[in-house]
Amino acid sequence: MQISLKPCKDPKTIATDCLVVFSNGQLSGALTAINEASDGAIDALLKRGDFKGKVAETLYIPYLPGIRAKRLLLVGTGDSETVSDADADKLLQSGIAVLNKQQSKDCCLLFGDLRVDGRKASWLLQRSAQLLEVSRYRYSETLSKAKPGSALRRAVLQGSNSDSNRKLVEYGQQTAEGINVTRRLGDLPGNICTPDFLAKESRKLARQFEKVKVSVLDEKKMQQLGMGALLSVSAGSDQPARLIAIEYQGAAKSQRPHVLVGKGVTFDTGGISLKPGAKMDEMKYDMCGAASVVGTLRAVAGAELKVNVVGIVAAAENMPSGRATKPGDIVTSMSGQTIEILNTDAEGRLVLCDALTYAGKYKPASVIDIATLTGACVVALGKHAIGLYSNQDDFAAELQNCGNEARDRAWPMPLWDDYQPQLDSNFADMANIGGPEAGSVTAACFLSRFCKDYRWAHLDIAGAAWLSGANKGATGRPVGLLFNYLQSKAKD
Numbered sequence: 034m035q036i037s038l039k040p041c042k043d044p045k046t047i048a049t050d051c052l053v054v055f056s057n058g059q060l061s062g063a064l065t066a067i068n069e070a071s072d073g074a075i076d077a078l079l080k081r082g083d084f085k086g087k088v089a090e091t092l093y094i095p096y097l098p099g100i101r102a103k104r105l106l107l108v109g110t111g112d113s114e115t116v117s118d119a120d121a122d123k124l125l126q127s128g129i130a131v132l133n134k135q136q137s138k139d140c141c142l143l144f145g146d147l148r149v150d151g152r153k154a155s156w157l158l159q160r161s162a163q164l165l166e167v168s169r170y171r172y173s174e175t176l177s178k179a180k181p182g183s184a185l186r187r188a189v190l191q192g193s194n195s196d197s198n199r200k201l202v203e204y205g206q207q208t209a210e211g212i213n214v215t216r217r218l219g220d221l222p223g224n225i226c227t228p229d230f231l232a233k234e235s236r237k238l239a240r241q242f243e244k245v246k247v248s249v250l251d252e253k254k255m256q257q258l259g260m261g262a263l264l265s266v267s268a269g270s271d272q273p274a275r276l277i278a279i280e281y282q283g284a285a286k287s288q289r290p291h292v293l294v295g296k297g298v299t300f301d302t303g304g305i306s307l308k309p310g311a312k313m314d315e316m317k318y319d320m321c322g323a324a325s326v327v328g329t330l331r332a333v334a335g336a337e338l339k340v341n342v343v344g345i346v347a348a349a350e351n352m353p354s355g356r357a358t359k360p361g362d363i364v365t366s367m368s369g370q371t372i373e374i375l376n377t378d379a380e381g382r383l384v385l386c387d388a389l390t391y392a393g394k395y396k397p398a399s400v401i402d403i404a405t406l407t408g409a410c411v412v413a414l415g416k417h418a419i420g421l422y423s424n425q426d427d428f429a430a431e432l433q434n435c436g437n438e439a440r441d442r443a444w445p446m447p448l449w450d451d452y453q454p455q456l457d458s459n460f461a462d463m464a465n466i467g468g469p470e471a472g473s474v475t476a477a478c479f480l481s482r483f484c485k486d487y488r489w490a491h492l493d494i495a496g497a498a499w500l501s502g503a504n505k506g507a508t509g510r511p512v513g514l515l516f517n518y519l520q521s522k523a524k525d
């Protein structure tokens with residue numbers, strides 16, 4: 034959609050399908066002008082108590098004489114001077130939901146005195162742009178009749194049309210595009226979204242953006258590189274594994290890239306250590322880490338950030354079969370370290386460890402892996418916080434801050450050496466499981482053994498990547514966090 038900035042000084046003259054006014058329920062600012070133009074209609078309506086201005090309350094007025102806008106939508110901001118960032122999201126989302134429901138083609142958002150705790154005024158611009166664009170996502174690909182799409186085509190945001198504001202709006206929109214790419218890949222079923230499908234979708238980015246190059250390794254090439262851990266996961270599947278590298282060059286070649294590594298298990302049955310049947314369909318989402326890598330690269334390329342980024346996707350399907358890996362099997366990873374596979378359902382770390390070793394060849398400035406890695410992380414943190422691990426404390430703090438800024442929050446977890454012995458094996462350098470205690474931590478400990486040579490963080494998104502129940506669907510997290518990080522690394 035087209036999003037532009039205008040100061041919007043005289044609300045009654047704004048021509049739009051729907052004028053959205055953020056208000057605390059008092060007659061002030063834009064509402065005073067609209068009230069005068071409409072012969073006191075707003076005053077009457079406030080006095081009747083039809084709109085109290087509570088946070089995220091909405092009042093939709095389909096027609097109001099005296100103003101040029103076809104419709105008016107009031108969105109409550111509560112009575113405190115500033116709102117929390119969480120409330121800001123709530124009220125923006127409730128307003129946008131009404132806009133979508135009413136099928137408005139264009140809209141104009143008047144923020145008035147709306148201020149968000151601890152954020153610059155311009156934060157609202159980037160955030161509104163992102164939420165408007167995200168609201169357009171519909172999953173329709175496997176429906177015989179497509180759902181009606183969003184009617185929203187144009188939005189005007191109240192703000193000065195400065196270079197810096199325009200850039201923030203652009204970043205918000207590009208982040209949303211990336212989020213929507215991630216959601217789509219996550220929501221597609223496992224019989225469509227296979228490792229090869231992920232490779233083909235990644236290749237599309239190279240066609241779309243000049244600064245993106247994509248290369249794909251097949252199983253033969255991975256064999257030559259010694260990726261025995263990754264290949265042990267695809268062994269039982271008829272779908273061949275793929276290792277996809279998406280290289281975005283937004284800065285001088287000499288600048289070391291930031292590397293993102295995504296777990297792309299396109300379906301996780303557990304393998305021979307078969308999962309129970311309940312909710313197993315949700316294991317189509319086990320490639321959401323990979324999807325977030327593709328989505329972030331999409332966003333970064335769209336925003337033309339001046340930074341070098343490499344996305345690596347380790348794509349494989351985890352199936353039981355006569356050729357599948359068995360508990361007790363021992364494989365050699367690309368790093369040379371051997372692994373006793375005691376549980377074939379702990380496969381994410383197996384695809385990731387070889388991809389992380391491969392990442393080293395880029396001489397990275399930093400490496401972040403993103404994975405729906407452990408059920409234990411869901412137990413520990415639920416769906417709100419992403420589990421955050423790093424081999425450098427300042428890196429964890431940096432990423433936590435990026436998550437806060439982007440409202441895509443992560444919480445630091447311990448990567449202490451004390452947990453490492455849980456991975457001891459009698460027959461190999463390590464086992465792929467660490468027993469019942471601290472499952473998310475021992476999974477991170479496993480990965481840390483392959484990331485000794487660079488600044489590394491691990492995001493366990495098992496709880497955050499998708500929602501279950503009536504709202505089942507991919508969330509597009511943590512594209513917001515990752516984009517914010519890369520935005521902060523980009524040179525202007």
Ligand code: BES
Nearest residue numbers: 376378379380405406407408409466495
């Ligand atoms: N993909 C799962 C983790 C998962 C489970 C994510 C549920 C989201 C919801 C992962 O491959 C897995 O199966 N992990 C095992 C590890 C265990 C065998 C050590 C788990 O968490 O049970």
Ligand code: MN
Nearest residue numbers: 301378379380
């Ligand atoms: Mn598994």
Ligand code: ZN
Nearest residue numbers: 298301319381
């Ligand atoms: Zn898995």
